[in-house]
Amino acid sequence: MAWYTDTTTERKKAKKSLWVKCKKCHSHIYENEWINNLNVCPNCNYHGSITSWERINLIFDKDTFVELFSNISPIDSLKFNDLKGSYKDKYENNIKKTGISEAVTTGHGKINGNQAVIAVMDFRFLGGSLGSGTGEKILQAANYAYDKDLPYIVFSASGGARMQEGALSLMQMAKTCAGVARLNKKNIPYISVLTNPTTGGVSASYAMMGDLNISEPGALIAFAGRRVIEQTIGEKLPDDFQTSEYLLEHGFVDSIVNRKDMKNYLSNVLSYYNR
Numbered sequence: 001m002a003w004y005t006d007t008t009t010e011r012k013k014a015k016k017s018l019w020v021k022c023k024k025c026h027s028h029i030y031e032n033e034w035i036n037n038l039n040v041c042p043n044c045n046y047h048g049s050i051t052s053w054e055r056i057n058l059i060f061d062k063d064t065f066v067e068l069f070s071n072i073s074p075i076d077s078l079k080f081n082d083l084k085g086s087y088k089d090k091y092e093n094n095i096k097k098t099g100i101s102e103a104v105t106t107g108h109g110k111i112n113g114n115q116a117v118i119a120v121m122d123f124r125f126l127g128g129s130l131g132s133g134t135g136e137k138i139l140q141a142a143n144y145a146y147d148k149d150l151p152y153i154v155f156s157a158s159g160g161a162r163m164q165e166g167a168l169s170l171m172q173m174a175k176t177c178a179g180v181a182r183l184n185k186k187n188i189p190y191i192s193v194l195t196n197p198t199t200g201g202v203s204a205s206y207a208m209m210g211d212l213n214i215s216e217p218g219a220l221i222a223f224a225g226r227r228v229i230e231q232t233i234g235e236k237l238p239d240d241f242q243t244s245e246y247l248l249e250h251g252f253v254d255s256i257v258n259r260k261d262m263k264n265y266l267s268n269v270l271s272y273y274n275r
Helices: 002-018 032-037 052-058 089-098 131-148 167-186 226-233 245-250 259-273
Strands: 019-021 028-030 066-068 104-111 114-121 154-160 191-196 213-216
Touching: 019 032, 028 032, 052 104, 052 114, 052 259, 066 131, 104 131, 104 191, 104 259, 114 259, 131 154, 131 167, 167 191, 191 259, 213 245, 213 259
Parallel strands: 114 154, 154 191, 191 213
Antiparallel strands: 019 028, 066 104, 104 114
């Protein structure tokens, strides 16, 4: 029976690599079509997740991006352990798995010829959580933008503050906001792009501080969870509550931009600054 088991395994592998199932409309899409469409469902426009480097390559002109502060990584100051192991083991495994040093990648480059500094969060790294290393990289990128008089763009994708760092994680909310607020002294634009999901301490800090707040379609943008709010207020919330479309309607974001249009949209905005 070994031959039958092996063949079945190979068929399962082939089936898995051929198709991607949309998380929203549940359509089965050829993997090549999914990738060529930038991980966006061609049927319902659901925007799937992409890595920080995939987004950087999508946004920046070829061979112009220079990474900054790649030496910054998490520190287990509290020596945190839970039933699943130590925090140190978790983030070291995430570094090996993702190839990045923290939940955000920072650097500078050109977007259709316009210079900009960027910080791109990656949900693969501990759920894009905001830890001390994450906050430090976002702050240092803001300082670089300040020193070089360059626009600053942050792409958020996060489950919130990193609980393994306790109060040190929560401190990053004020720290990053201070770095962003400092840009106003020089009238340097700060553009915040909210992707799916942007929640918790990130949504309650720098993610909503943009001079221009942009979102991808259908992104979950929230602080507390839907069920927590419903239980607190004793009411049923609208079906589209905490989506980018709901926030646009209620004035919390300025625009919703499809992934394929994001580079040109950002370059158009930056061109006003460069006049």
